Amino acid sequence: MSDDESKIELNRRRVLGGIVTVGAAAAAAGAGTFAYFSDSEASNDNQVSAGTLDLTPESGSLATFAFSEVKPGATKGPHSWTLNNAGSIDGSLDVDVTVNNNSGVDDGSSGTPANSTDVSESDLAKAIEVTTLSYGGADITGQISGSTTGPSGYFTAGSSYTSLYDLANNTHADGSGDGESDGGNDLIDLADPGSGTDFKIAVKLRSEAGNDFQADGLDVAFTFMLNQNGGQ
Incomplete structure (x- = not known):
């Protein structure tokens, strides 16, 4: 194998390695923590009372x-x-x-x-x-x-x-x-x-x-x- 051929093969490996590295970085980014908005309101002092027949x-x-x-x-x-x-x-x-x-x-x-x-x-x-x-x-x-x-x-x-x-x-x-x-x-x-x-x-x-x-x-x-x- 000539030196040029060796360089070409090595470069391909580097490229492939680079792709794998980028993919790993993307996966790591997906595992990060996200914040969500929320709000609440309370209804207090509600009552239930029986009706009447009179x-x-x-x-x-x-x-x-x-x-x-x-x-x-x-x-x-x-x-x-x-x-x-x-x-x-x-x-x-x-x-x-x-x-x-x-x-x-x-x-x-x-x-x-x-x-x-x-x-x-x-x-x-x-x-x-x-x-x-x-x-x-x-x-x-x-x-x-x-x-x-x-x-x-x-x-x-x-x-x-x-x-x-x-x-x-x-x-x-x-x-x-x-x-x-x-x-x-x-x-x-x-x-x-x-x-x-x-x-x-x-x-x-x-x-x-x-x-x-x-x-x-x-x-x-x-x-x-x-x-x-x-x-x-």
């Missing part, structure tokens, strides 16, 4: 009604309650209705002709038709699943109607799909009353009611419940 009648208390001197074929009412939710969260309104015999048999001492027949509470409730049942101006009798043709033994079977007995003994299937009962209340899942919603009822003693119903009466109780969830 069912209140507009007058401060639920007034009672007395439908007295009722005669066959006559309608009494409607009686109206205005309900409010003074709480901070919306709810679902349920209504439970109960009827009890008030032992209204007259003994004649009041000057009213005596009536020795004490019609049972269920028979009397079946003789009383619910002619108006509304909430917020909307008819809600469609929630009542039952109907009657009157108390057996007192009325001749005719056309069916919604009675006070049907309202007080109304049942609802579980429609929520959660496997839980709908609370057993007679009217369920009514809208939140907000700042004021009227609940109205009117009744009529059916014209078929005869002398056996004279002086008999019922005590009727309406219980309104505002729940967080429908069917609760």
Whole structure:
């Protein structure tokens, strides 16, 4: 090999060596430390508090009604309650209705002709038709699943109607799909009353009611419940 050839080969080695050296320097530079910007802000004194449901009648208390001197074929009412939710969260309104015999048999001492027949509470409730049942101006009798043709033994079977007995003994299937009962209340899942919603009822003693119903009466109780969830 000539000296020139030897020099050329050596130069190539140097060049290759130089390339390797540069590559190593670049790798070393990549292993250096870098700084990143950052900033933070804090939100303190946050709170979580429970909301409230507060069912209140507009007058401060639920007034009672007395439908007295009722005669066959006559309608009494409607009686109206205005309900409010003074709480901070919306709810679902349920209504439970109960009827009890008030032992209204007259003994004649009041000057009213005596009536020795004490019609049972269920028979009397079946003789009383619910002619108006509304909430917020909307008819809600469609929630009542039952109907009657009157108390057996007192009325001749005719056309069916919604009675006070049907309202007080109304049942609802579980429609929520959660496997839980709908609370057993007679009217369920009514809208939140907000700042004021009227609940109205009117009744009529059916014209078929005869002398056996004279002086008999019922005590009727309406219980309104505002729940967080429908069917609760």
